[in-house]
Amino acid sequence: MSVIDEDEALIAAALAGSPHAWEKLVKRYESRVFNQGLRLMGNPSDAMDLLQEVFLGVYRNLHRFRGDAKFSSWLFRIAHNKAIDLSRRKRLLAGTPPNAEGEADPLESLSADRQQEPEISLMHSELNQRIVERLSQLPLAQRLVVELKVFQSMTFEEIADLQDISENTAKTRFYAALKKLKQTTEDEHVLS
């Protein structure tokens, strides 16, 4: 049985009321959603919030999933939208004005957060820590494109469709993001 068929079988069983099927469905994707949350939100606490909101959204809308697209695509579309919502809420709670692109960015104040939230040190590896710090230098719009292109292996066409932007805009954002990341890496090397 393929992954898609297994997903559909689990969805049908969950909709029929099987908690076991639901749990199995969550287990298949929770790690990807959580790690996406870590990269986008910058700390395990917010990543857990995102994880719970994503699967709550999936649970509430599971009966609407028609199987026209892959379940994973549907789920990560929800995750993408929830990440933007969560970022906006954090921005509002922090009283920080939106950035130039009008988007909330929880990682913009990552340096300050690190002093206040000990949980950021719960990152399992220094490598991950470094990646999060570099990603934190990007505006949310660019970080989302990097996440979708590099980590979710989506095409620019899919990214454009998901974010309701043109394909060229997606390419431009990705290129700009890589350039910025490259510059950050070079700056780190100079400082060290």
Added chain:
Amino acid sequence: MSCPKTVYLLQEYFSDSLSAQAGAEFDKHLALCGECRAELDTLLLTRQELLSWQEQRVPHWDRGRELFKREHAAEPPATGWFTRWQWAPTAASFTMLCLLLLNTSVSVSGSGFEIAFGGSAERAEIDRSLATFEAQQLAEIESLIRRFEARQDSNNVQLLQAVMEQTQQSTAESLDRIYAYFEEQRLRDLQDMQFGYQQLADSDYATLRSLQELAQFVSYRESAR
């Protein structure tokens, strides 16, 4: 960065829709342009560093299990006779209420039955017709009785006068004549009674016809509405 093609080429490099021809031209340019080559290498290295991300384990959480169980427990599947028919008393009450509010009436006749809605005005009209009919009937009967009594009185007077005249001649003959007069009077009374009842019956038929026409009129108005 002085190569004017760098930005465009590197943006397209990461595109999945790069054609074979464009790829060949891109490789050709990279072989000649060290600047674009160096830029591409650093971007690929940057991407590679991102891909060195180590998947982190998800902290323990209940995976929405409690929510799932609670919500599915709160909504048991609707099965069984009771759940299928539990709406019936409510529906019956609603139907009765509608019948009352719409003043529904059902009339059964030889050709079937008829359901009428509303009709308070029509009912009042029928009541008025019936009252008129009853009054007409009473008046006719009273008139008939008065005519009958008057005729009886007149006949009796005539009969007594005749008896008085005849009794002076012959007793046996007068008795026969009295008997004949009384018999004749009885037959005339019977004819009068028959005539009266015939008039009454004719009047009833006329009334029934008018009632029937009235009912048809009411039915026609209801269907036209």
